[in-house]
Amino acid sequence: MTTVKQRANAHLPPKVMSTSGRLTIGFVGYGRVGKSTLLQALLNNKIDLSKRKTHPTSELHVVSAHIYKCSFPNTPCYRSRVNGNVVPALCGFPGHELNSMVLSRDVSFVDCPGEVQFASTMLGALCLVDVIFILSTATGVFTQSPSFELLAAANILGKKVVVIQSMIDSTNETRGMQCIEPLIIPISAWNRTNINEVCKVISDISVEEYDDHSPVGMLIYSNCTEVDQESGDTILTIYGRLLKGTFKQNQRLEIRPGAVSLDEDGRPKCNPIIIELTSLESEGGMPTSGSLISVKAAINYDLVGNLVTDMTGYISGDVGSLPDVFSALEIKVSLLPFMFNPYTEELEVTSKILENEKLLMTIGMLSTSATVRKVMDNAVIDFAIH
Structure with missing residues (x-):
């Protein structure tokens, strides 16, 4: 990371x-x-x-x-x-x-x-x-x-x-x-x-128009696992949108962020999950880029079962082609002038973001908590992601 x-x-x-x-x-x-x-x-x-x-x-x-x-x-x-x-x-x-x-x-x-x-x-x-x-x-x-x-x-x-x-x-x-x-x-x-x-x-x-010729990139919105009654294998089914590229049968895919561990220096390390496709289906027929699709792969549940319980917001694609995973972000933000208060059911003036404040961040489809480490000029904020 x-x-x-x-x-x-x-x-x-x-x-x-x-x-x-x-x-x-x-x-x-x-x-x-x-x-x-x-x-x-x-x-x-x-x-x-x-x-x-x-x-x-x-x-x-x-x-x-x-x-x-x-x-x-x-x-x-x-x-x-x-x-x-x-x-x-x-x-x-x-x-x-x-x-x-x-x-x-x-x-x-x-x-x-x-x-x-x-x-x-x-x-x-x-x-x-x-x-x-x-x-x-x-x-x-x-x-x-x-x-x-x-x-x-x-x-x-x-x-x-x-x-x-x-x-x-x-x-x-x-x-x-x-x-x-x-x-x-x-x-x-x-x-x-x-x-x-x-x-x-x-x-x-x-x-x-979507790009069918680039390396595969898919945004995952849901997944589940089940045991195949005939083979006894654990089958992982992933639902997502194919943002670019085209899937092929038996293709090897990487899923990020995967498992997060600490390296020898105590820094967070990303360990992507590698799977091999056994089947794929598309909502619109042919699984071209832009389609909502589902892909299946046999997995070793003892090794990765706890990592695939909920992969909403994860990304999948060709091995080695996915972007880096980050543990901290420096972002320029623009606050909305008003926000809806579900308790009073009224729009209220948005309060300023403060240092050490804990916030829920939704990036893509992945939500996580983050702590504001520093608020700088020009609405630039330094976040530590949990």
């Missing part, structure tokens, strides 16, 4: 944007704002109007779907289906009943937890997706809700954002329109109001 200091950004080549690649969309929003209900509507699942979900989402829920559009030019007719379901053959919209439907977009949806206690999981998921759909209720004032923080975080990450005003069936038109701006799509997932408009927005979004 080493200490890293702030460095100037290297010159980066221009981004290549495309509307044809696979798109990963994260649904975020605090509280019961209808994220899972909107997901059901987009997947064309039946929604039981007599039963509204009472338990919150506590972990990431990932599902893949296809967006179809009418083959007739310049028509606002769209349909969506979960992968594996029957493809709509005909448009069916008034005036276009006999027109065929064509595939417009492959998309993966990530339903994020909305309760305040799962805030680090929600913020970490922002790094996993291309586009962020922030949901806010029609009766709430967006700038006075915790969704304000999500919009600020998305802006810092440079993510594309669509704000969706949900539950418009629960308010009058005048009250709902007070919150609507050009950025916002008003919907009712229960009544499927404006779901077609959401599909159109998804189809038209352009994102940066």
